[in-house]
Amino acid sequence: MIREWRDGILLYRFASLQEAAGVRHAILTRIGGVSRGAYATLNLGHTVGDDLAAVEENHRRALGIFGLLPQRVVSPYQVHGARVGLVGRAHLGTVQPATDALVTGEAGVPLLMRFGDCAPVLLFDPVRQTIGMAHAGWRGIVAGSVVATVRTMGQRLGCAPADIWAGIGPTIGPCCYEVSAEVADAVEAACPAGAPVVHRLDGHLYVDLPAAVRAQLRACGVERIEEAGLCTACRVDEFFSHRAENGRTGRFGVLLELLA
Template sequence: MSERATTVPITSLHDIPVFQFSSLAGHAGLVYAISTRRGGVSPAPWDSLNLSHTRGDDTARVNENHRRLCAALNVPADALTNAYQVHGAQVGLIGPAQRGQRQMDTDALITATPDTPLLLRFADCTPILLYDPVHHALGLAHAGWRGTVAGISTATVRAMQTAFGSRPADLLAGIGPAIGPCCYEVGDEVVEAVQQAFSNPAALLPPGRRTRRHFDLWAANTQQLREAGVRQIESAELCTACHHDWFFSHRAAAGRCGHFGAIAMLAAR
C-alpha cells in the first residue's frame, strides 16, 4: 500500500484526536467529529479508541472509549443513537422517541431533533455527513461498496428532503476518511455491481498494479451526491489503509481491528 497523503489533518478535542471538515467550520449549530483510533483505552489489535462492541474487545473498555469521545465533544452519552449497520441503503428517521436507541438494519440516520447525537462506525467504509443549515437538520451515512452501489448517499438526501423539506443545494456534505482507490482492490462481483449502478463505471474502477480493478468509493459517493443535487461537497481523500496508524482499516489489518466513528449532533438554537 502506498501512502496517498503525507499529512493527516487532525484536531485535538480535550486530548482526543479527531478529523473535521474545514467547510463546516463556523456552523455553531452542528457538533460533530470523525474519531481516529487514538485516545482510548483498548489494547491491540483494537488500540486504542475502538467504538465497536462486536470486534472482540472488552465491553467496559469500549464503553469508556464512547464516554471519552462524548466528553470531548460535550454530547450526552446516554442519548447516543446508533445503528446496526448491514451495508444497505435503509435510512432511519430519528426523533425524540428514538433518542438513545439502536436502529436495526440501518446504514444512515437523519434527524432534526437537537441534543440527539448520532453515531455510525467504520473501518474502511465511507462516512458521509450532511448538514442542512436552513432547516437545521442532519444526516449521517455509512457507505461500503454494497451501500454505495445501492445508493445510500442518494437515499439519505431524499430522506432529508421528505422529512425536513431540505433542498439538496443547501446541504453541506462531507465525505470522511475511507479506503482509497489506491488500496481498494476489488473482485468481479464488485466490478459488475458498479458497472450496473453507474453510468461511467470506468472512471470509478481504475486499474491496479495487478489484473484486478480498484474501486473509488470517494468519487462514487461524490457523483451520487452531485446527481442528487448537492453542490457543496468536501472530500477528505484520506485513505484508511494508507493511514492505518490513524484510522482502523479492515483491509490493512486483515480483519483484526476495531472501528472508528462518525458522531454528529444538532445543538439547540
C-alpha cells in the first residue's frame, strides 16, 4: 500500500490500482478532519452521532483531494445487505437507499462509501472500464454483497470475472474479530467449503473477513486480489473501528472513480 498525505489528510492507495489507467481511488483514514472526541477527526458518517456541520466540513476536505464537491458523488445508505446499485451520471448527488455496493461503467461518477471495521472491496475491470465497490462485514459476507457486485458487473456491464482486479481495504482482522458460534457458523456456511475463514484459538472463534472476501471472490472467478493488510481495530490511530471503540466511533471513506 502507498501511504501518503494530501492537503493534511492521510490516505492509502493500492499500488497496482494507482498505476492502472482510467481510474483513481483513495482510502481515507481518520486523520485530517475537524470532528472531535470519538469521531476525531475525519468522520464521514452522518448517522453515528457526530456534529453534522463537522461531517459536512470533513466531506468538503476529503472530496477536495479529488477536486470534487459533495453533490458530485454517489453514496449508498449501507445496511449490511447485498443490494447493488448500478449507477451513472444521473445519480450524482444522490444517496442510494438500503444499498451495500455500487457499480458504474460511466466516467465521472465517483463512488463514496464509508467503513469502520467492515471490509471495503474495490473492483476494477480494465477491459470493460467498469468499477464496483462493496461493503462486507460478517453480515455482508452472509448476505453475499461481494458476490452480488461481481455478478452485477458481469450481467449488466459484460465484465468477465477473470479480468477483474480486486482490492480488500483496511478491515478488522482475525486478530481482533472474536464472534459467537452462530456468527462463525453463518460465515463458514456462506463461503466455499474448507476456506480458512474462522480461526479457533483456546475455545474462542475469530472471523477472518479478508479470507472470507477472498474465498468468495475466487469462487466467482476473480483471481487478481490484493489486500491492504491493515487491521482497523489494531490501528485505531489511523482508522475508525466499531469493535475496538465499543460502537462509539466514526466512519472513514473510500473513493473510487473512472476517469474520462
